[in-house]
Amino acid sequence: MSEKNKELCHKCDLCCKYVAIGIDKPKSKTDYQNIIWQLWHENVNIFVDHDNDWYVEFETPCLALDKKTSLCAVYENRPKICRDYKQVDCVRYNNDPAEKIYFKTPASFEKYLKKKNIDYKFVYNQ
Numbered sequence: 001m002s003e004k005n006k007e008l009c010h011k012c013d014l015c016c017k018y019v020a021i022g023i024d025k026p027k028s029k030t031d032y033q034n035i036i037w038q039l040w041h042e043n044v045n046i047f048v049d050h051d052n053d054w055y056v057e058f059e060t061p062c063l064a065l066d067k068k069t070s071l072c073a074v075y076e077n078r079p080k081i082c083r084d085y086k087q088v089d090c091v092r093y094n095n096d097p098a099e100k101i102y103f104k105t106p107a108s109f110e111k112y113l114k115k116k117n118i119d120y121k122f123v124y125n126q
Contacts, residue, residue: 008087013070015085016062020047020055032113032120039106046109047099 023046026032038044043059064074072078091098103109113120 008090008093009071011070012090012092013061013065014092015090016065016070016072018057018059020057023054023056025052025054029120029122032109032118033122035103035109036106036120039103039109046103048101049098050096050100052100 024031026035035046038056039046045057045059047055047057049055062072064072064078066073072082087093101112103112110120
């Protein structure tokens with residue numbers, strides 16, 4: 001790891017503690033229900049970034065993260081996605097949060113849907 005990167009990453013492992021996967025913007029009751037279902041799972045969140053792209057986030061640490069130093073144990077052989085990441089884009093150095101909207105619970109997503117007047121509930125015939 002270069003000295004500059006070591007300095008930038010010193011005692012910071014934020015980018016190594018989650019995986020975020022892009023998802024389609026929800027548009028139907030099924031989509032809304034699927035997001036609610038995802039949010040019922042531990043360490044799973046949904047967020048919308050500043051480009052209005054939607055993501056499902058899994059809070060799970062990278063296995064290559066050295067627990068003692070909080071640095072990458074495979075830095076010289078790290079995957080391309082890690083190589084392409086710029087520390088200056090890290091939330092540690094920005095005043096703005098990375099997410100425009102962040103949902104950690106089903107209730108937070110349901111509150112968002114109600115505020116937007118979006119009908120998300122299914123009515124089942126008994």
